[in-house]
């Protein structure tokens with residue numbers, strides 16, 4: 001049975017998509033079979049692994065029950081990694097779900113009725129705590145919380161963990177914290193201070209791997225490749241490879 | 255009657271809050287009377303002008319009709335600038351609104367019933383196109399769209415303008431485009447290329463003022479001051495002052 005991880009933070013622009021795409025690709029490079037699911041109607045995870053946004057069935061059709069996750073998962077250029085792509089239809093899905101009974105469980109129910117035989121399922125979500133991120137958190141075994149070492153992102157951590165506790169107590173008691181990953185780490189004093197503050201507040205939950213701010217990462221987004229493929233020797237790519245190894249170690253303990 | 259501007263982009267982390275806070279403070283410094291409204295339950299706009307998050311009535315109480323905007327607007331340390339603060343209650347507001355008739359018009363109706371006598375109302379919203387950003391766009395005379403010169407943010411512009419057209423045709427035909435403001439501009443080739451692409455696609459809508467990526471901006475967030483106050487000689491602050499002058503020029507033409 002696959003291990004399901006939701007990448008979540010309601011704060012915008014903290015590196016959720018960049019983390020989901022690079023982790024998925026690096027896990028596949030380590031020989032794991034992975035399905036990356038893009039629940040964000042912006043479709044950034046889809047394009048970041050070279051997928052086509054808004055073309056053909058994908059995550060929306062999984063919610064509506066038109067096909068199983070395995071049927072919707074498309075091959076990518078990276079062996080072992082398949083993608084369930086985003087489309088513009090996802091933008092209206094939250095409203096559609098809110099009219100159903102138990103709207104928080106739709107993703108999980110569909111998955112349980114036809115579980116794909118892969119090692120990992122990674123789910124990227126939009127910012128905010130709407131029904132799509134909630135569906136991902138309810139279906140997941142663990143949650144990975146990317147955070148920038150910046151003030152607003154740090155302030156948001158309190159709210160993020162507040163929401164995770166509520167999800168755990170009302171919908172998914174077995175949701176484990178896979179960890180907190182510091183991203184876009186700067187070299188300035190404020191960044192370093194906030195990294196320390198985050199580590200003192202969240203202790204062992206914080207990955208020792210830290211993703212530096214690295215031009216190669218934003219360049220790779222422009223090239224429609226994850227940085228671990230586009231610039232494997234770059235500091236950003238090396239850090240994501242290290243974070244992936246740590247991700248697997250942590251999973252063994254969950 | 256005040257000029258109402260919504261700061262909007264469904265892409266996360268593009269500088270919506272930083273732009274709303276600095277524009278509001280700089281407008282006040284130019285002698286305008288301003289109310290900054292924080293509709294994001296994360297409360298970043300609230301703290302960035304030194305306000306207290308989740309303490310006392312604010313934006314939530316405006317929606318529920320408990321008090322007028324003028325009554326809820328708190329003094330800040332900056333003469334001419336008052337704040338309608340965010341609270342955690344905003345997180346549940348979208349669901350509450352969705353059960354009402356014409357949920358998109360609540361903010362506008364409340365405002366029309368008791369319009370404060372100030373020059374400007376600026377509204378910061380969370381990422382995504384939920385009912386709170388929609389309420390801001392329906393009540394606004396104009397919309398300011400911050401965008402990073404990065405691939406995902408650029409990709410998101412198509413969706414953002416797609417949503418704005420829909421808002422204009424279904425709810426608020428007089429919503430004008432105040433402009434597109436490029437933020438966190440880097441000095442690398444990809445940033446420069448994307449800035450050119452954005453200018454070729456959005457032409458005159460793009461502000462000539464460009465906000466550079468500047469450590470002083472993220473430091474100011476940590477000091478609970480907008481950068482125009484915290485480090486007025488910094489490149490970031492100077493650019494926000496220039497953008498504010500351009501904002502006023504553009505408004506005269508709308």
Ligand SMILES: Nc1ncnc2c1ncn2[C@@H]1O[C@H](COP(=O)(O)OP(=O)(O)OP(=O)(O)O)[C@@H](O)[C@H]1O
Nearest residue numbers: 012013014015016017018127213214217218266404
């Ligand atoms: N380590 C890094 N160094 C430099 N740029 C980065 C890094 N990680 C991410 N970025 C860039 O920062 C921006 C935000 O990252 P990303 O879009 O992955 O965040 P997100 O949390 O998924 O955003 P959203 O909230 O909109 O879904 C993107 O333009 C991305 O290319």
Ligand SMILES: Nc1ncnc2c1ncn2[C@@H]1O[C@H](COP(=O)(O)OP(=O)(O)OP(=O)(O)O)[C@@H](O)[C@H]1O
Nearest residue numbers: 012150266267268269270271272381467468471472
């Ligand atoms: N010009 C700049 N230079 C450096 N850092 C900046 C700049 N503008 C904003 N930032 C930082 O980038 C991060 C994102 O900015 P901000 O929070 O204002 O974006 P947002 O669009 O409001 O995010 P959200 O989608 O979560 O509401 C913040 O940590 C902020 O301090």
Ligand SMILES: [Mg+2]
Nearest residue numbers: 016017040044
């Ligand atoms: Mg994303």
Ligand SMILES: [Mg+2]
Nearest residue numbers: 270271294298
């Ligand atoms: Mg914000």
